[in-house]
Amino acid sequence: xxxxxxxxASMRAAxxxxxxxxxxxxxxxxxxxxxxxxxxxxxxxxxxxxNKVYSDNTQLQFAYFNLPFVCPPTGxxxxxxxxxxQNIPLNIGEVLRGDRISTSDIDISMGQNNECSYxxxxxxxxxxxxxxxxxxxxxxxxEWIVDNLPGATSFVTVDxxxxxxxxxxxxxxxxxxxxxxxxxxxxxxxIVLRYRNAPGRAGERGNKVIVGFEVYSKxxxxxxxxxxxxxxxxxxxxxxxxxxxLAPNHTTAEDPERYxxxxxxxxxxxxxVDENDGAMLSIPYTYSVYFQEDTSIEWSRRWDLYFVNxxxxxxxxxxAIINSLIICGLLTGIVLMIFAKTIRSDIKGYKDAAAxxxxxxxxxxxxxxxxxxxxxxxxxxxxxxxxxxSSVGVGSGGLLDQDAGGSVDMSALDADILSEEDExxxxxxxxxxxxxxxxxxxxxxxxxxxxxxxxxxxxxMAFGLVFLSAVGVxxxxxxxxxxxxxxxxxxxxxxxxxxxxxxxxxxxxxxNWRRNTLVxxxxxxxxxxxxVFVLNLFVWAQASSTAIPFGTLIGILMLWLxxxxxxxxxxxxxxYVRVGAWEHPTKTSAVPRQIPRQAWYIRDIRSVxxxxxxxxxxxFIELLFVFQSLWQDKSxxxxxxxxxxxxxxxxxxxxxxxxxxxxxxxxxxENYNWWWQSFMVGGGSAIWxxxxxxxxxxxxxxxxxxVSSLLFFSHSFIACCVYALLTGTVGFLxxxxxxxxxxx
Numbered sequence: 001x002x003x004x005x006x007x008x009a010s011m012r013a014a015x016x017x018x019x020x021x022x023x024x025x026x027x028x029x030x031x032x033x034x035x036x037x038x039x040x041x042x043x044x045x046x047x048x049x050x051n052k053v054y055s056d057n058t059q060l061q062f063a064y065f066n067l068p069f070v071c072p073p074t075g076x077x078x079x080x081x082x083x084x085x086q087n088i089p090l091n092i093g094e095v096l097r098g099d100r101i102s103t104s105d106i107d108i109s110m111g112q113n114n115e116c117s118y119x120x121x122x123x124x125x126x127x128x129x130x131x132x133x134x135x136x137x138x139x140x141x142x143e144w145i146v147d148n149l150p151g152a153t154s155f156v157t158v159d160x161x162x163x164x165x166x167x168x169x170x171x172x173x174x175x176x177x178x179x180x181x182x183x184x185x186x187x188x189x190x191i192v193l194r195y196r197n198a199p200g201r202a203g204e205r206g207n208k209v210i211v212g213f214e215v216y217s218k219x220x221x222x223x224x225x226x227x228x229x230x231x232x233x234x235x236x237x238x239x240x241x242x243x244x245x246l247a248p249n250h251t252t253a254e255d256p257e258r259y260x261x262x263x264x265x266x267x268x269x270x271x272x273v274d275e276n277d278g279a280m281l282s283i284p285y286t287y288s289v290y291f292q293e294d295t296s297i298e299w300s301r302r303w304d305l306y307f308v309n310x311x312x313x314x315x316x317x318x319x320a321i322i323n324s325l326i327i328c329g330l331l332t333g334i335v336l337m338i339f340a341k342t343i344r345s346d347i348k349g350y351k352d353a354a355a356x357x358x359x360x361x362x363x364x365x366x367x368x369x370x371x372x373x374x375x376x377x378x379x380x381x382x383x384x385x386x387x388x389x390s391s392v393g394v395g396s397g398g399l400l401d402q403d404a405g406g407s408v409d410m411s412a413l414d415a416d417i418l419s420e421e422d423e424x425x426x427x428x429x430x431x432x433x434x435x436x437x438x439x440x441x442x443x444x445x446x447x448x449x450x451x452x453x454x455x456x457x458x459x460x461m462a463f464g465l466v467f468l469s470a471v472g473v474x475x476x477x478x479x480x481x482x483x484x485x486x487x488x489x490x491x492x493x494x495x496x497x498x499x500x501x502x503x504x505x506x507x508x509x510x511x512n513w514r515r516n517t518l519v520x521x522x523x524x525x526x527x528x529x530x531x532v533f534v535l536n537l538f539v540w541a542q543a544s545s546t547a548i549p550f551g552t553l554i555g556i557l558m559l560w561l562x563x564x565x566x567x568x569x570x571x572x573x574x575x576y577v578r579v580g581a582w583e584h585p586t587k588t589s590a591v592p593r594q595i596p597r598q599a600w601y602i603r604d605i606r607s608v609x610x611x612x613x614x615x616x617x618x619x620f621i622e623l624l625f626v627f628q629s630l631w632q633d634k635s636x637x638x639x640x641x642x643x644x645x646x647x648x649x650x651x652x653x654x655x656x657x658x659x660x661x662x663x664x665x666x667x668x669x670e671n672y673n674w675w676w677q678s679f680m681v682g683g684g685s686a687i688w689x690x691x692x693x694x695x696x697x698x699x700x701x702x703x704x705x706x707v708s709s710l711l712f713f714s715h716s717f718i719a720c721c722v723y724a725l726l727t728g729t730v731g732f733l734x735x736x737x738x739x740x741x742x743x744x
Contacts (some may be wrong), residue, residue: 037299038147039103039198039207040110045079046193046210048106048489049088049145050340051099052545053171056632057138057702059711060544064098064142068128069185071105071120071285078103092487092555093480099545101145106287108191110147110208114289118230124282126246126312129281133244136172136183138704143168144215146193148477151215152306165305169215172244184241188232189287194294211297212305220286232288246279303476319641320621324650327618331657338664431667435743440668442675445508449516451679453501453568454524455729458722461486462492466648469641487559494564498571499579506581517572521565524725528718529560535714538707546711582736584743595671602666604677611662612684615654615727619685620692622647627696630710652730655682659731660738674735682731684722690720 040046050064065085073085088101105119124132144151152165172185190494194212197203221240224232232238297305396536431438442448465486468474474481500514501520510516532548539547548556623643659681665675693716703709 018632037198037202037209039202039209041205041207042111044110044182046108046110046146047079047082048104048108048191049101050104051101051143051145051150053135053140053142054098054168055140056139057704057708058541059546059703059715060705061098061546062135062140062543063102063545065102066100066543066545067131069122069124069132069283071122073102074105076105078105081678091480091484092552093483093485095480095552096483096487096548097480098544099480100545102143106191106289108193108289110195111291112289113291114287116229116231116235116288119285119287121230122285123280123516124283126279126281129244132172132185133183135541136185136244137174137181140171141168142171144213146191146213146477147210149210149213149302150306151191151213151648153216154214163305164307165212165214167306169217172219180398181298183253184219185242185244185283186219187242187283187285188218188220188235190216190218191287191289192216192292193289194297196293196295196297196299197614201298206340209299211294211302220284222282226284230284241643242283244281248282249279252388256472277283306476316621317625317640318706320619321643321646321650323621324618324647324654325615328650328654328657331614331654331661334661335657336672339663360589361464406445430670431664431742433670434667434672435586437593437672438674438739438743439584439586440588440672440676441508442590442673445675446505446510446516448499448676449505449508449510449524450520450730451725452729453497453499453506453520455656455725455732457490457493457497457524458726460731461489462648462726465491466641466645470645474641487556489562491559491568494567495571497521498568498573499575500571501568502572503579503581505578507584513572520572521568525560525564529556531714531718535711538710542707582740585740593670593672594604595673596669598666598669598671602662602669602671604680607662607666607677608680608684609687611658612686612688614658615651615685616688616692618651618654619647619689623689627693627700631696631701651727655685655727655730656734658682659735663735674739675732678730678735679728682734683728685727686720689723690716693720 012089052061052063053067054061073083076084078084082103083104084105086103090099090101090102094101107114107117142151150167151169152167153169154163155166156163169189170186172183173184192212192214193210194214195208195210198209199209202209211487218235218238219241220232220235220238221239221242225236228235351632465474465482468485469482474485488540497520498517501516505513536553538546601610625640626644659678662681663678666674666677693713697703697709697712701712703712
């Protein structure tokens with residue numbers, strides 16, 4: 001049932017109405033949280049699924065049932081033939097994001113309130129107690145799921161006019177009022193399910209749909225009186241919270257028996273504890289279930305409460321778009337000015353100079369032919385055809401000068417013709433001098449071609465993900481859909497990778513296209529897979545659900561080797577054999593020109609850093625929201641893909657324009673090595689993004705632990721490399737089109 005809901009949500013989302021809405025108002029992001037409505041009859045069983053625990057202070061997630069201090073599943077049969085503790089089938093995106101969804105033992109029946117039910121009493125050792133303390137200290141949050149909705153903690157906005165949800169609920173809390181931290185575990189959970197009548201015929205039959213899922217947790221200590229069934233006698237008045245504490249088996253300074261019945265405990269710094277002393281702590285777990293009718297929430301809008309708090313940032317999103325438009329507009333003006341004034345006049349002068357050069361060459365040929373005829377005629381001229389010397393210009397400054405033997409002096413003719421050519425070509429400077437070198441194949445072109453191919457593969461994947469998210473196909477209810485579609489698009493975009501890599505490779509006069517195809521299919525995916533595998537070893541060692549299972553790694557490997565590589569080969573064959581290389585508008589000279597000394601601001605790394613700062617200025621505001629969603633609000637969902645689509649479009653235009661302007665300045669300095677430079681300038685903003693990641697780590701995050709820090713910086717570095725490859729390809733292709741235009 002859960003799998004069917006997710007499948008139908010992804011299959012029925014692409015409609016003409018959605019396409020109309022996204023193109024008419026792309027900046028206003030929207031989502032379609034699923035089309036298949038699941039309704040419940042009165043007293044019908046509703047499954048509660050448990051997923052994982054996660055924290056903003058660490059990158060390690062853990063499956064809920066793997067925690068040693070929660071109630072283990074009993075294995076009893078639940079609704080739909082499922083057994084408690086049985087894992088729900090997951091898509092590849094859910095697995096990669098660390099989801100581990102299982103059926104719980106909590107009984108929920110539609111419309112049936114349950115004041116209290118006893119779940120279990122878990123006995124934990126001192127070692128497990130310390131594990132619980134660490135997780136409470138790190139602020140771990142629990143994720144439960146009912147009807148595809150994550151259990152949420154309810155809040156109100158600052159002005160107290162609207163309620164909003166934060167997905168998940170706290171595992172426990174820390175109290176430092178006594179001078180040292182004390183850790184308390186939440187062992188009672190109040191589940192509130194909001195419902196309304198189902199639409200259509202199901203509603204006529206009395207069925208209900210769930211429009212809200214809230215969880216309120218409490219910590220109930222052993223001093224509170226409990227009934228025979230294990231439930232607290234009074235859930236509203238709690239005398240004592242449940243502290244995660246066991247009296248030490250031995251102390252160096254204080255006697256533990258002295259404080260056995262006191263709320264004070266000795267300082268842990270003075271304790272010498274044996275974790276294997278056999279001491280056990282009993283943790284009783286109970287839960288309550290309440291149903292509340294809520295007609296103010298439509299089923300199709302039930303996810304809105306998870307985003308109300310994020311809507312406060314809509315003004316900032318608009319500020320980001322305005323900032324991006326201003327920067328892009330200025331760059332567009334510069335590019336248009338280059339085309340309309342500088343390049344147009346330069347091209348006109350370049351063509352006029354070429355025309356004048358042709359005319360001068362023709363005049364030189366005619367005069368040389370006439371001079372040769374005159375010289376030949378002077379040896380044996382007929383008497384009737386002899387001309388006076390003055391008629392052909394004899395003497396100083398004349399074009400022709402006869403010596404005593406009647407021969408023609410050609411030096412004066414050459415000097416005169418060359419002076420005319422110099423006048424015609426005196427304006428040919430800068431980039432116009434490079435027509436014989438500008439398309440000279442670059443060094444290490446066999447490496448640049450596979451990088452361009454992989455960049456086109458990533459560009460297709462990114463465009464597909466943003467588009468599908470903006471039209472609502474990929475939405476929060478389709479759990480793991482974003483990553484699943486990303487993997488699928490990346491694999492099938494291998495056709496584009498092979499095609500563009502092969503064409504660029506043949507343009508560089510490459511001969512072994514099969515070798516280039518193999519490098520394209522292995523280079524970037526292989527490096528990415530290797531990095532993920534190495535990082536996975538560290539996560540495996542922590543027994544985290546973030547670790548990718550071995551079977552999933554084998555599946556990804558098969559996708560790479562058995563599907564992507566053949567697609568890369570097919571695209572490369574078509575691009576190299578059937579289509580061929582791009583034809584350059586000018587021929588390359590045999591001897592390369594000498595490149596003069598370059599100004600400091602256009603030297604390799606300096607121009608990359610300076611030019612990369614402009615695209616970074618376009619996206620840095622939106623990056624704040626993306627980072628907050630990825631690293632801080634793991635329980636939240638990034639949903640403003642309309643804004644992201646607009647900013648991404650502006651970013652691509654900005655990168656293309658920045659690269660064109662930068663390379664044009666380089667060409668004006670008579671430096672024709674632009675192939676690699678255009679790629680690096682296009683991806684130069686990735687350096688600033690990575691520096692931004694470092695700043696964000698120290699300024700905004702509170703990540704602790706070596707493995708979590710390693711995951712943050714490794715994932716950030718990989719993401720920046722992907723971004724650099726994508727944007728570098730945009731810069732390269734836009735610059736190549738620019739070159740063909742001005743030299744064509």
